[in-house]
Amino acid sequence: MDLKIYKDKQEVAEQFSSYFVDQLKDKAAFHVALSGGSTPKIVFDVLAEDFSDKVDWSKVHFYWGDERCVSPSDDESNYKMTVEHLFSKINVHEANIHRILGEKDPVNEAMRYGNLLEINLDRVDDVPQFDLLILGMGDDGHTASIFPHEIDLWDSEEHCVVATHPDSGQKRVSINGKVINTSKEVAFLVTGASKAEKVEAVIEKTEGSDAYPASLVNPISGNLVWFLDEEAAAKLNQNPS
Numbered sequence: 001m002d003l004k005i006y007k008d009k010q011e012v013a014e015q016f017s018s019y020f021v022d023q024l025k026d027k028a029a030f031h032v033a034l035s036g037g038s039t040p041k042i043v044f045d046v047l048a049e050d051f052s053d054k055v056d057w058s059k060v061h062f063y064w065g066d067e068r069c070v071s072p073s074d075d076e077s078n079y080k081m082t083v084e085h086l087f088s089k090i091n092v093h094e095a096n097i098h099r100i101l102g103e104k105d106p107v108n109e110a111m112r113y114g115n116l117l118e119i120n121l122d123r124v125d126d127v128p129q130f131d132l133l134i135l136g137m138g139d140d141g142h143t144a145s146i147f148p149h150e151i152d153l154w155d156s157e158e159h160c161v162v163a164t165h166p167d168s169g170q171k172r173v174s175i176n177g178k179v180i181n182t183s184k185e186v187a188f189l190v191t192g193a194s195k196a197e198k199v200e201a202v203i204e205k206t207e208g209s210d211a212y213p214a215s216l217v218n219p220i221s222g223n224l225v226w227f228l229d230e231e232a233a234a235k236l237n238q239n240p241s
Helices: 009-024 038-050 078-085 106-120 148-155 177-182 193-204
Strands: 002-006 030-034 060-064 066-068 122-124 127-129 132-135 160-164 171-175 185-190 224-229
Touching (some): 009 038, 148 160
Parallel strands (some): 030 132
16 A cells, blocks of 8 residues: 655646556556545546646546536536536547446446446456546545445445435445455545545554445555645545655
C-alpha cells in the first residue's frame, strides 16, 4: 500500500492525473473503472484541462465501478457527471465508453454489465481484470456501492450486484469485491475532514474496521494507492509523501 498525502483536493487531482498518465505509458489499450463523487469531479476537470494533451484517449476504455439506478440525464448519475467534467472536454470515441445503464432494470443490468466485463477485459481465475480501478470512500466506510449493511455483497458470486442505499433505498449496480481486488492497480481518492475517521480506521485497521467495505480492498497485485488530502489524513500516524 502506498499512501500519498497532499495539501488539498486540487493537489490530489493534479497528482492523480500525473499518476494516470504514467499508468497509460506503453499500453496498447487501457481499461479503467471510474468512480462518482465530489473528488473525482475535480480530478476529471484537471485531467481534461491540464493533462489531456498527454493522453491518447483512443487507447482508453471507460467503465464504472458503480452507478445509481437513474437515467443518464439525472443529476445523480455518475455517467452524467463524467460527461460534464471529462468526456465533454476531451476527444473520446463513443465506442470506448461502457456505461452502466442506470435506467434499466437493476437485476438485468447487473447481469448484462458483468457479462460485458467478461467479454471486454482479460480475466484472472474467471474474474474480469481492470488495468486501473478508481475508488472513493463514503463517510460510512462504503466503497463502490457496497455499504456496511450489505457487506456480504462483497463476496457475491456475481461480478456485478444490486445494492441498496441504506437511507434513501435507492438501487445501485456495483462491481463486487473479487472484481475490485483483481484489478491491476487500485487508487482510492479520498478528501475532506468528514472522511478522516474512516480513513484512520481502514488504513490503520483499528478495532471494528472490518465492518467497513473499504477495509476489504486488498488487491492481489499489491498495487494499492491512497490519494488523500491533509484533512482526510489528519488522524493518521503518517508523514506526507
